Amino acid sequence: MTTTLLTGGRLLDADGSRHGWILLEGDRIAATGLKGRDAPPPAATTIDLAGRTLTPGxxxxxxxxxxxxxxxxxxxxxxxxxxxxxxxxxxxxxxxxxxxxxxxxxxxxxxxxxxxxxxxxxxxxxxxxxxxxxxxxxxxxxxxxxxxxxxxxxxxxxxxxxxxxxxxxxxxxxxxxxxxxxxxxxxxxxxxxxxxxxxxxxxxxxxxxxxxxxxxxxxxxxxxxxxxxxxxxxxxxxxxxxxxxxxxxxxxxxxxxxxxxxxxxxxxxxxxxxxxxxxxxxxxxxxxxxxxxxxxxxxxxxxxxxxxxxxxxxxxxxxxxxxxxxxxxxxxxxxxxxxxxxLGRDDEWGSLAAGFAADVVVLDDAWRTERVWANGVVVGG
Ligand SMILES: [Zn+2]
The missing domain is CATH 3.20.20.140 (Metal-dependent hydrolases)
Structure with a gap:
């Protein structure tokens, strides 16, 4: 299954904000980690977010x-x-x-x-x-x-x-x-x-x-x-x-x-x-x-x-x-x-955490959408 590593970003979801990385595998988030604490795993594609904000879809x-x-x-x-x-x-x-x-x-x-x-x-x-x-x-x-x-x-x-x-x-x-x-x-x-x-x-x-x-x-x-x-x-x-x-x-x-x-x-x-x-x-x-x-x-x-x-x-x-x-x-x-x-789906949607759907949005510092993955597929930006 194809893997994409999004690194160098600020992860922001309902649990708050932290700097780190996120690994997408197929239609799921396979893993996430904190900057300076967790070494990012190898991936087929690596994208450096250069400080941009990442939220759940x-x-x-x-x-x-x-x-x-x-x-x-x-x-x-x-x-x-x-x-x-x-x-x-x-x-x-x-x-x-x-x-x-x-x-x-x-x-x-x-x-x-x-x-x-x-x-x-x-x-x-x-x-x-x-x-x-x-x-x-x-x-x-x-x-x-x-x-x-x-x-x-x-x-x-x-x-x-x-x-x-x-x-x-x-x-x-x-x-x-x-x-x-x-x-x-x-x-x-x-x-x-x-x-x-x-x-x-x-x-x-x-x-x-x-x-x-x-x-x-x-x-x-x-x-x-x-x-x-x-x-x-x-x-x-x-x-x-x-x-x-x-x-x-x-x-x-x-x-x-x-x-x-x-x-x-x-x-x-x-x-x-x-x-x-x-x-x-x-x-x-x-x-x-x-x-x-x-x-x-x-x-x-x-x-x-x-x-x-x-x-x-x-x-x-x-x-x-x-x-x-x-x-x-x-x-x-x-x-x-x-x-x-x-919708009764908060165990699979709405968080940047391992096991959740690969629904992620990359936003610039003016909250404009730059890139979007929906169910693991790049759909916009
Ligand atoms: Zn209406």
């Missing part, structure tokens, strides 16, 4: 596309979008599907199921809809939203054939709490989001097994001192992870800092990226809706409604550290170990 729990392509539009566009995110350090991606006619969602699930089989960096699907609140729908078509019922949930689970990793549900919808239980019983991570839920409804969803909040603060009631809402319920529950879109627009950097303080080790930085991520300003589609992107900000045509982001995860990391003032190990954790925990 980023894991995106929530994205819709990139590089001009959208995840709802079939396998070729999914591959095109993934290539863009790979070049920006994302080595494992959950494929988010927006609310669409049920037959279209079923067809998309078939595509994602097949891709998840053939490509280990595709980590199944996230159904963002159709069980969302009309009044908090964001960039989801109102005509495709519906209330959850046992038969529809069963249809989706069957179409997913085991590939549905996540679903976002508004817990106030009739039948929602039962749907939470039904999805959780099938091994799906349930998120609350696109919701009007108050604190009590949010807690009821967590009691029923929901363990994630979809892009916290966005598409849900904010915090009021007499009405804490779903956000404080999420802060309070140690079993719950909070998705955060940290692009400087979706949530103010000071609020981002508050979220990291309120929920230590429970923040997952996601992109919620649409097709323009890593691409150009212009006109795009998100599901069936038209979106305009100007200066990197995506809004539904003719409105102020934010329609996903144009974020890549390396930019989220840079924003976390340089704008929001998050400690670098905690910021990296939010892109690596924490999302790995959400």
């Amino acid at each position: 980023f894991i995106d729990l929530h994205g819709h596309g990139g590089g001009g392509a959208a995840y709802d539009n079939g396998p070729d566009e999914i591959r095109q979008a993934l290539a863009t995110h790979r070049a920006h350090g994302t080595t494992r991606s959950v494929i988010s599907l927006v609310a669409n006619p049920l037959d279209d969602v079923v067809a998309s699930l078939g595509v994602v199921a097949a891709l998840s089989e053939s490509d280990p960096t595709v980590v199944g699907a996230h159904l963002e809809g159709p069980f969302l609140a009309i009044g908090r729908r964001g960039a989801h078509s109102p005509e495709f939203l519906r209330e959850p019922d046992e038969a529809t949930v069963a249809t989706l689970l069957e179409a997913g054939d085991g590939c549905i990793r996540q679903v976002t549900i508004a817990p106030e919808l009739p039948g929602a709490v039962d749907a939470v239980r039904q999805f959780v019983a099938a091994g799906v991570v349930v998120a609350i989001g696109h919701t009007e839920a108050d604190e009590y409804l949010a807690r009821a969803a967590f009691e029923a097994g929901a363990t994630l909040v979809t892009h916290i603060f966005n598409a849900m009631p904010g915090i009021h001192h007499r009405d804490p809402g779903p956000i404080v319920a999420g802060f309070d529950d140690d079993t719950v992870t909070l998705e955060l879109v940290l692009d400087g627009v979706h949530v103010h950097p000071s609020v981002a800092q508050m979220i990291f303080r309120a929920a230590p080790h429970r923040v997952a930085l996601v992109t919620d990226a649409m097709a323009a991520a890593g691409g150009q300003d212009g006109y795009y589609q998100l599901g069936s809706l038209n979106v305009t992107v100007q200066n990197g900000l995506a809004v539904l045509n003719g409105t102020q409604t934010i329609a996903g982001s144009t974020l890549t995860q390396d930019v989220a990391l840079r924003t976390a550290v340089t704008v929001a003032g998050i400690d670098e190990a905690r910021a990296v954790e939010a892109l690596t170990r924490t999302p790995a925990c959400v």
Whole structure:
């Protein structure tokens, strides 16, 4: 099996920072060592990182596309979008599907199921809809939203054939709490989001097994001192992870800092990226809706409604550290170990340690991605 030694770098993961080397062998990290203590082993290829920072590959729990392509539009566009995110350090991606006619969602699930089989960096699907609140729908078509019922949930689970990793549900919808239980019983991570839920409804969803909040603060009631809402319920529950879109627009950097303080080790930085991520300003589609992107900000045509982001995860990391003032190990954790925990894969993804997947990102001292290995394969930079 081919071996690559990355030496002379600064290793940075959720456990902190140290200078040392890392040996990749096939799709695994075979060994790591500390500078001055552990002699690096011989390898087929040796790369001197010259002081650059090495982090685990980023894991995106929530994205819709990139590089001009959208995840709802079939396998070729999914591959095109993934290539863009790979070049920006994302080595494992959950494929988010927006609310669409049920037959279209079923067809998309078939595509994602097949891709998840053939490509280990595709980590199944996230159904963002159709069980969302009309009044908090964001960039989801109102005509495709519906209330959850046992038969529809069963249809989706069957179409997913085991590939549905996540679903976002508004817990106030009739039948929602039962749907939470039904999805959780099938091994799906349930998120609350696109919701009007108050604190009590949010807690009821967590009691029923929901363990994630979809892009916290966005598409849900904010915090009021007499009405804490779903956000404080999420802060309070140690079993719950909070998705955060940290692009400087979706949530103010000071609020981002508050979220990291309120929920230590429970923040997952996601992109919620649409097709323009890593691409150009212009006109795009998100599901069936038209979106305009100007200066990197995506809004539904003719409105102020934010329609996903144009974020890549390396930019989220840079924003976390340089704008929001998050400690670098905690910021990296939010892109690596924490999302790995959400997916139940933190024993193989998200750490620079022997036995973990060969998912590594090389960053320059301005947090720009230079090189990426995903599952042992050079994919970007
Ligand atoms: Zn989304």
